[in-house]
Amino acid sequence: xxxxxxxxxxxxxxxxxxxxxxxxxxxxxxxxxxxxxxxxxxxxxxxxxxxxxxxxxxxxxxxxxxxxxxxxxxxxxxxxxxxxxxxxxxxxxxxxxxxxxxxxxxxxxxxxxxxxxxxxx
Amino acid sequence: xxxxxxxxxxxxxxxxxxxxxxxxxxxxxxxxxxxxxxxxxxxxxxxxxxxxxxxxxxxxxxxxxxxxxxxxxxxxxxxxxxxxxxxxxxxxxxxxxxxxxxxxxxxxxxxxxxxxxxxxxxxxxxxxxxxxxxxxxxxxxxxxxxxxxxxxxxxxxxxxxxxxxxxxxxxxxxxxxxxxxxxxxxxxxxxxxxxxxxxxxxxxxxxxxxxxxxxxxxxxxxxxxxxxxxxxxxxxxxxxxxxxxxxxxxxxxxxxxxxxxxxxxxxxxxxxxxxxxxx
Numbered sequence: 001x002x003x004x005x006x007x008x009x010x011x012x013x014x015x016x017x018x019x020x021x022x023x024x025x026x027x028x029x030x031x032x033x034x035x036x037x038x039x040x041x042x043x044x045x046x047x048x049x050x051x052x053x054x055x056x057x058x059x060x061x062x063x064x065x066x067x068x069x070x071x072x073x074x075x076x077x078x079x080x081x082x083x084x085x086x087x088x089x090x091x092x093x094x095x096x097x098x099x100x101x102x103x104x105x106x107x108x109x110x111x112x113x114x115x116x117x118x119x120x121x
Numbered sequence: 122x123x124x125x126x127x128x129x130x131x132x133x134x135x136x137x138x139x140x141x142x143x144x145x146x147x148x149x150x151x152x153x154x155x156x157x158x159x160x161x162x163x164x165x166x167x168x169x170x171x172x173x174x175x176x177x178x179x180x181x182x183x184x185x186x187x188x189x190x191x192x193x194x195x196x197x198x199x200x201x202x203x204x205x206x207x208x209x210x211x212x213x214x215x216x217x218x219x220x221x222x223x224x225x226x227x228x229x230x231x232x233x234x235x236x237x238x239x240x241x242x243x244x245x246x247x248x249x250x251x252x253x254x255x256x257x258x259x260x261x262x263x264x265x266x267x268x269x270x271x272x273x274x275x276x277x278x279x280x281x282x283x284x285x286x287x288x289x290x291x292x293x294x295x296x297x298x299x300x301x302x303x304x305x306x307x308x309x310x311x312x313x314x315x316x317x318x319x320x321x322x323x324x325x326x327x328x329x330x331x332x333x334x335x336x337x338x339x340x341x342x343x344x345x346x347x348x349x350x351x352x353x354x355x356x357x358x359x360x361x362x363x364x365x366x367x368x369x370x371x372x373x374x375x376x377x378x379x380x381x382x383x384x385x386x387x388x389x390x391x392x393x394x395x396x397x398x399x400x
Contacts, residue, residue: 037376041376051362052325052326053323053324053335054167055249055335055359057243059167060166061156061163061167062160065149065156066153068149068153072146072149076142079135079142082135082139083135083136
């Protein structure tokens with residue numbers, strides 16, 4: 001549900017950027033806020049599950065950190081309206097980019113199995 | 122006093138909050154990639170306390186652990202920034218009066234600080250003992266405690282027949298003879314020889330005298346497989362977990378307050394849009 005809300009939010013952001021919705025329309029923001037709410041609930045439920053099974057509400061793994069990235073990114077989005085320089089259009093771009101991140105993480109495990117050469121860290 | 126006031130104002134800047142969150146997002150993103158590449162190196166991080174890990178692994182491999190130090194610093198800065206911003210705003214709102222719902226974001230902010238504190242306590246106070254094998258009828262000592270535990274009996278229910286619905290889906294590895302349900306009875310032996318019995322299961326830990334016992338593994342995995350029946354337990358004393366639970370509950374309440382307020386304003390907005398459209 002969170003991913004779906006972020007997706008709809010991104011689509012509405014795109015319509016806003018393309019000028020196909022009213023100039024003052026902030027409907028994309030509402031969908032992204034709902035997405036953030038669903039995502040938060042999923043994080044809390046996941047933390048309870050992790051605690052019961054592994055004794056810790058957070059595990060240091062790539063998948064858990066990816067969830068943190070998505071949560072932080074959208075929490076950043078929620079605070080952008082407080083800054084004057086971040087007008088609706090810039091926020092629409094931010095909302096649209098967020099879904100690119102979400103899609104990247106959804107398909108990350110498949111992408112990483114494609115034997116991309118290791119970076120030299 | 123002027124210096125203090127300047128520092129307070131700087132730390133309470135809203136733009137600072139946004140930049141810290143953005144920096145955190147980038148830092149954790151880099152961290153997730155590094156952890157993905159160096160998975161075995163980072164796995165002890167889930168099995169030891171953070172200060173021990175930092176001393177034994179963190180400082181020695183700074184080229185791949187630097188992002189954890191950056192993360193800790195940014196979280197510390199964010200905690201202070203949220204506290205200052207929220208306190209400034211709450212003081213103003215209290216003077217303005219009005220509905221309690223307007224405090225919703227600030228309830229979430231204070232709950233977030235609680236969550237940060239909880240995690241700090243979780244990783245620095247108490248102890249974590251990750252590898253505690255115990256065979257059936259065996260008694261072991263609980264680390265950092267005078268308590269002893271005995272695995273009285275282990276009851277593993279194995280899959281007898283592959284359900285029809287699962288047969289069709291080859292991706293699910295629920296095979297005949299695989300474990301279906303695991304539960305075990307542990308007896309807790311006090312130094313004065315008083316004994317209490319409790320049941321443990323997968324995702325069903327035992328809480329006992331400030332300690333928690335989690336079933337991390339069980340044996341044998343398959344019916345009739347060789348080896349003695351037994352468990353591997355995670356034993357923890359975690360003073361942070363209660364703060365984390367309280368923080369998560371308060372955060373969720375704040376979120377519900379915020380959503381309620383938002384739905385109300387959305388309905389008003391839709392009404393105004395409809396009226397404008399009709400005009």
